[in-house]
Amino acid sequence: MCGIAGVVRFDGGLADPVLVERMSALLAHRGPDGAGTLIEGPIGLAHRRLAIIDLSDEGRQPMLTADGSLAIVFNGEVFNFLELRGELERAGHRFRTGTDTEVVLAAYAEWGRECLSRFNGMFALAILDRRRREVFFARDRLGVKPLYYTRDGDRLLFASECKALLADPSVGRTPCPTTLATFLAWGVLDHSELTLFEGIRQLPPGHWMVANEQGLQEPVRWWSLSVNGAIGSTPELEAAAPSRLLALLTDAVRLRLRADVPVGTCLSGGIDSSTIVALIAGLLRDEHPSSVGDRQRTFSAVYADPRFDERRYIRAAVEATGVSDACVEPDPERLSEDLLDLIWAQDEPFGSLSIYAQYCVMRLASGSVTVVLDGQGADEQLAGYLAYQGTYLSTLARQGRLLRLLEEASGTFRHHRGFFIDAARQLVVRRRRRGALRIEAEPIHRYAGSLDRVLERETVSTNLPALLHYEDRNAMHFGIEARVPFLDYRVVEFLASLPLDQKLRRGVTKRVLRRAIRGLVPEAIRCRMDKMGFVTPEEVWMGGALAGLVEEVLASESFRSRRYWDATRVAEDYADYRAGRAPYSHEVFRVFITELWLRLFFDQRERTLSGHLGE
Numbered sequence: 001m002c003g004i005a006g007v008v009r010f011d012g013g014l015a016d017p018v019l020v021e022r023m024s025a026l027l028a029h030r031g032p033d034g035a036g037t038l039i040e041g042p043i044g045l046a047h048r049r050l051a052i053i054d055l056s057d058e059g060r061q062p063m064l065t066a067d068g069s070l071a072i073v074f075n076g077e078v079f080n081f082l083e084l085r086g087e088l089e090r091a092g093h094r095f096r097t098g099t100d101t102e103v104v105l106a107a108y109a110e111w112g113r114e115c116l117s118r119f120n121g122m123f124a125l126a127i128l129d130r131r132r133r134e135v136f137f138a139r140d141r142l143g144v145k146p147l148y149y150t151r152d153g154d155r156l157l158f159a160s161e162c163k164a165l166l167a168d169p170s171v172g173r174t175p176c177p178t179t180l181a182t183f184l185a186w187g188v189l190d191h192s193e194l195t196l197f198e199g200i201r202q203l204p205p206g207h208w209m210v211a212n213e214q215g216l217q218e219p220v221r222w223w224s225l226s227v228n229g230a231i232g233s234t235p236e237l238e239a240a241a242p243s244r245l246l247a248l249l250t251d252a253v254r255l256r257l258r259a260d261v262p263v264g265t266c267l268s269g270g271i272d273s274s275t276i277v278a279l280i281a282g283l284l285r286d287e288h289p290s291s292v293g294d295r296q297r298t299f300s301a302v303y304a305d306p307r308f309d310e311r312r313y314i315r316a317a318v319e320a321t322g323v324s325d326a327c328v329e330p331d332p333e334r335l336s337e338d339l340l341d342l343i344w345a346q347d348e349p350f351g352s353l354s355i356y357a358q359y360c361v362m363r364l365a366s367g368s369v370t371v372v373l374d375g376q377g378a379d380e381q382l383a384g385y386l387a388y389q390g391t392y393l394s395t396l397a398r399q400g401r402l403l404r405l406l407e408e409a410s411g412t413f414r415h416h417r418g419f420f421i422d423a424a425r426q427l428v429v430r431r432r433r434r435g436a437l438r439i440e441a442e443p444i445h446r447y448a449g450s451l452d453r454v455l456e457r458e459t460v461s462t463n464l465p466a467l468l469h470y471e472d473r474n475a476m477h478f479g480i481e482a483r484v485p486f487l488d489y490r491v492v493e494f495l496a497s498l499p500l501d502q503k504l505r506r507g508v509t510k511r512v513l514r515r516a517i518r519g520l521v522p523e524a525i526r527c528r529m530d531k532m533g534f535v536t537p538e539e540v541w542m543g544g545a546l547a548g549l550v551e552e553v554l555a556s557e558s559f560r561s562r563r564y565w566d567a568t569r570v571a572e573d574y575a576d577y578r579a580g581r582a583p584y585s586h587e588v589f590r591v592f593i594t595e596l597w598l599r600l601f602f603d604q605r606e607r608t609l610s611g612h613l614g615e
Contacts, residue, residue: 002048002061002073003027003075003164003476004047004073004074004075004124004147004158004160005020005046005157006020006044006045006126006135006158006159007019007020007023008042008044008158008216009042009154010154010156010215011153014041015040015043016044017037017044019044019168020044020046022167022613023165024047024164025167025613026161026163026164026166026609026612027046027048028048030075030161034057034060035047036060037062038071045073045126046073047061050481051261052077052260052261052481053077053081053258053260054097054098054099054260055260058098061101063102065105065109066096069129069131070105070109070127070129070130071127071130072101072127073126074101075147076122078100078103078104079100079255079258079488080118080120080121080255081099081104084103084107085103088103093106104123104125105127107119116223117223119140120488120489122144122145122484123139123140123145124139124140124146124147124160125137132212134213136208136209137149137158137203137208138207138208139205139207140205141206141223142459142468142487143190143202143204143205143206143465144487145472147202147203148201148203149200149201150171150172161347161473162347162348163612166605171197171199172197172198172199172200173198173602175196176198176200179194180564180594181437182441182444184439184564184591185437185444186444186446187586187587187590188444188463189465189469190468191444191461191466195348196597205460206223207220207222208220225456225492225496227456227496228498228500229450230500231396231399231500232499233499233501233502237498238502241498241502241515245512246516249275249279249485249486249516250279250282250283251488251490253276253279253280253373254287256483257280257292258289258291261370262371263289263291263292263371264297264365264368265298266361266373267299267323267325268301269310269312269316270313270528271375271513271514272376273375274317274525275513275517275520277317277323279520280296280373281321281323295322295323295324297323297325297326297365297369298323299365299372301361302314303329303537311327313524313525316525317522320522326364332544332545332546335353335356338359339549339596343600345359346474348597349593349594350470350593351589352586352589353538355474356536358471359474362474362477363478365478365480370479370480371480371481371482371483372480374471375485376464376467376468376487377468377486378510380455380458380459380463381455381459381492381496381503382509382510382513383500383509384509384510386509386531387446388455388504388509389416389504391447391449391451392500393405393409395451395500408504408505408506410506410507411505412506412507415529425583429585430587433585433588434587436570436587437566438563439563446458446462446463451500452500471484507529514527539584542584542589542592543578551574554567554574555571556595558599558603559595562595564594570588570591
């Protein structure tokens with residue numbers, strides 16, 4: 001896990017080494033264990049290293065092949081590198097390091113662009129191919145690792161985070177109105193190539209692209225996801241699916257324990273993270289992975305307010321596995337101090353304060369481990385969010401499957417009646433609050449269409465990419481690598497192949513997973529029907545501990561001068577909420593956090609960058 005950056009010039013000019021170093025410096029948090037650059041005519045490559053595999057200096061980057069024909073900067077991990085290394089050795093390749101980076105270089109040399117399909121991992125990379133006179137860029141299937149770029153005249157700039165591209169004063173001078181409108185109205189980010197900085201794009205997940213003497217070529221898709229839309233399972237599949245899923249997940253976790261540094265686990269108390277904790281406990285007992293040590297370490301967020309606290313589920317997982325647990329209680333008073341740092345870490349505003357819990361957990365873990373595993377990605381694949389149940393009911397209605405519809409509706413409303421009542425109220429509130437915006441946004445109907453299409457979109461576009469963004473920045477901000485076993489491509493493709501009743505049946509979410517972990521995870525967790533995860537009491541804080549800051553921001557001259565919203569109406573909406581005349585909704589928070597982001601990255605940009613560059 002690292003940070004990468006670089007420059008490619010198309011006009012025959014020389015890459016600016018000062019700019020490359022500044023870009024690298026703005027990614028120092030991603031790689032506290034070393035830095036390297038390669039300047040070669042019109043090409044400049046930079047790398048910040050977080051050493052995970054082969055901690056020696058032999059693992060430093062940019063890394064070159066023995067003949068010098070290829071050079072790479074690489075962010076991420078290819079977890080099956082040992083298996084690929086054996087295959088490449090049989091093909092005649094020789095290795096001088098124990099890194100996965102050298103395996104990636106050899107794989108590219110052996111198989112060219114087709115090497116990507118052989119990688120089981122998370123990665124963003126840039127390879128200087130001197131033979132082809134080009135730079136090859138690629139991103140992993142689901143975009144766990146980020147890669148941003150901007151075409152600025154006759155130059156291409158790329159980096160792991162947007163902030164590194166801002167080292168060039170001409171880049172990202174204004175917000176992107178299209179993306180900003182979508183975020184403010186619908187809370188959706190990372191659903192397209194566009195970012196919130198005008199002119200900065202991201203290479204889409206599962207794509208590669210090439211920069212050569214002809215310029216920057218269009219990205220090419222190398223992987224895609226297709227979710228099975230069938231409703232019912234055969235008896236054979238019904239019997240076999242749980243054990244197959246458990247075997248795939250176990251191997252995904254086993255691969256993600258490969259490290260030469262300590263590995264821990266994020267434990268929320270939910271089904272997904274508890275499954276990973278239990279699988280690691282089994283592997284620790286049977287296979288003794290050295291990266292875990294004698295006892296697995298877990299890291300959790302807890303609250304004094306029982307409405308948001310998952311301590312009893314965390315305790316159940318801890319008692320069942322014997323892990324060494326550490327907990328942190330996110331504090332609204334400290335949040336006031338952390339808020340600008342959190343925005344800086346994320347580069348872009350975020351839809352809710354739920355990511356602050358993750359930020360606190362990563363800060364806690366950074367004192368003990370360098371790698372953490374967590375359960376990201378299961379909800380989108382296994383219909384874990386309760387809103388998907390409405391989509392499923394409408395899918396059945398459109399297909400005319402009335403008997404099945406009645407069965408499913410009965411289960412849904414038996415288990416989740418309160419959720420749907422609250423959701424109906426929120427729809428009215430949110431529609432009214434969107435009326436305070438002054439910029440037009442194309443509608444994002446996250447839950448419209450058949451359930452298979454919605455789960456596919458949520459995995460590759462409308463939800464998971466933003467969550468991966470949040471996690472990558474939160475983890476890397478504290479020099480931690482986050483690994484996500486549920487996004488092992490074998491798990492993803494298997495779950496996508498299953499009929500919908502393996503994911504959702506009579507109101508029970510994640511059905512195949514619940515069956516797979518029977519006897520592995522405590523019943524109190526396996527059978528829980530609510531959905532929390534790493535959450536914060538945002539509504540309480542926005543009306544209490546943060547109220548002074550929110551009111552100050554909403555009354556400020558800069559807030560009232562923005563063209564994106566009706567400042568008076570936003571302030572009145574917030575006052576109505578505080579007075580108990582209107583319910584809370586995330587639209588209030590999104591406008592507030594966007595104002596702070598605009599100040600940090602636009603109004604005070606030079607001061608912000610200079611402060612982080614130590615100038």
